[in-house]
Amino acid sequence: MTYTFKIEHTRIPKQKPATDQLGFGKIFTDHMFILDYTEGQGWHDGRIVPYQPILLDPSAMVFHYGQTVFEGMKAYITVNGEVSLFRPERNFARLNASNARLCIPTIDEELALEALKQLVKLDRDWIPTAENTSLYIRPFIIATEPYLGVSPSKKYQFIIIMSPVGSYYAEGINPVKILVEKQYVRAVAGGTGEAKTGGNYASSLKAQEVAAKEGYAQTLWLDGRENEYVEEVGSMNIFFKINGTVVTPALNGSILPGITRDSMLQVLRKHNIPVQERRISITEIIEAHKQGTLEESFGTGTAAVISPIGQLKFEGTEYVINNGEIGEVAQLLYDTLTGIQYGKLEDVYSWTVIVK
Structure with a gap:
């Protein structure tokens, strides 16, 4: 038409x-x-x-x-x-x-x-x-x-x-520091968390203000019911690489279904990298760090594409991830997506639309 x-x-x-x-x-x-x-x-x-x-x-x-x-x-x-x-x-x-x-x-x-x-x-x-x-x-x-x-x-x-x-974060593709939020919540299942509406972001500003005052780039949100399960980081979806498997919270009605998130999942599967969409608790993340199996973490979204996470702070304790450096999986995903977006790599997924 x-x-x-x-x-x-x-x-x-x-x-x-x-x-x-x-x-x-x-x-x-x-x-x-x-x-x-x-x-x-x-x-x-x-x-x-x-x-x-x-x-x-x-x-x-x-x-x-x-x-x-x-x-x-x-x-x-x-x-x-x-x-x-x-x-x-x-x-x-x-x-x-x-x-x-x-x-x-x-x-x-x-x-x-x-x-x-x-x-x-x-x-x-x-x-x-x-x-x-x-x-x-x-x-x-x-x-x-x-x-x-x-x-x-x-x-x-x-x-x-x-x-x-230009870049959404001043750090660019360099890892950022994230504060795990325990007092405030962003959304709950049945609310508007999976919709992209202004109120979701207005309700996030207070926690972001607190994080910024402590020197952190963003807030890691936990679920609004049990205050235990990881949901999003700032305005991005979040991924963890634990003992060789990439894990991201499953969409549950309060998590925004990110288009970059979906793209990352497709790239991971095409490269035969083990990936899971499931509930993941902050307790599991901290335990994986203590055991040395928390290998990477990163947020994904349109604005930043990928933002590696070099450090988490939870209940007063700081946890450095991958020596504060970008991991191999995050780098692969960033290079693949930006390569397709800028035409440096073949678009085998048919994702791009050329404006003529």
């Missing part, structure tokens, strides 16, 4: 930043995509416009009841000079899963992908080409009906904005 969108070109193009000034999520491209939803009419009036503030009524429901979802993905310039997206169809499928949980109308995933392609094509010159840089893409939906009753909104906007970025 062919989708046509109105395009309004910016009259005042922004100055593009130098590569060493990118940071993460602070600078935005010249254009954005907007699609409106009205009950009884459905999604309508898709358009690409200059990047600009959003005009909303103070009573817009997103401000009061948090009815909002979002996604995160990237565009890359490959070694052949092509523009590549990594598994974008999975992001829009997950967005619709989040929509279902938040009572937001689903979007046409093919329309969303076509809108993204046209937006990326228009702002192609914003995609940085230096090593470890990319164009971060943030699709999101907000409830816009002006109403203070507690019910699903009757109006929404689906918006895509984009930002040229």
Whole structure:
């Protein structure tokens, strides 16, 4: 199906930043995509416009009841000079899963992908080409009906904005220090943990603030019921290599089904590396460290791809992992995924979508 969108070109193009000034999520491209939803009419009036503030009524429901979802993905310039997206169809499928949980109308995933392609094509010159840089893409939906009753909104906007970025963590691919959180919880099964919605991240800020004050890059979340089983690290899925087997928490209703997580699992299995998706307790992790069988740990996500974990702090004790160095499995996974994303390796998984 062919989708046509109105395009309004910016009259005042922004100055593009130098590569060493990118940071993460602070600078935005010249254009954005907007699609409106009205009950009884459905999604309508898709358009690409200059990047600009959003005009909303103070009573817009997103401000009061948090009815909002979002996604995160990237565009890359490959070694052949092509523009590549990594598994974008999975992001829009997950967005619709989040929509279902938040009572937001689903979007046409093919329309969303076509809108993204046209937006990326228009702002192609914003995609940085230096090593470890990319164009971060943030699709999101907000409830816009002006109403203070507690019910699903009757109006929404689906918006895509984009930002040229460098590494998510200042450490880059170097191992980070993680604080195991015992006081606060991020989500519970039956809640919204498996949806990508703003409230999940707002509730994580306090623990992250505490971790940062102690010199740690992120928080390792335990389950919200028994406060014992490992779930996520910061906004990433987590993996451990224990005695030769890679283990990651099984999806349980409170863990976000990461697209990078799924990609890593496929790469591990293709390389015949033993891997398990199961419940794993912090007690098991500490015991494996004491026995010398905790060989690696790393977080995975769109923003950082892989973030090796060089140290855990749990109940006042620090546990150094793999001498604070990146492990062989983490390096393999990072090289494989980034190799495919930047076109350095053959995409044997058919994950990439080329924007033409």
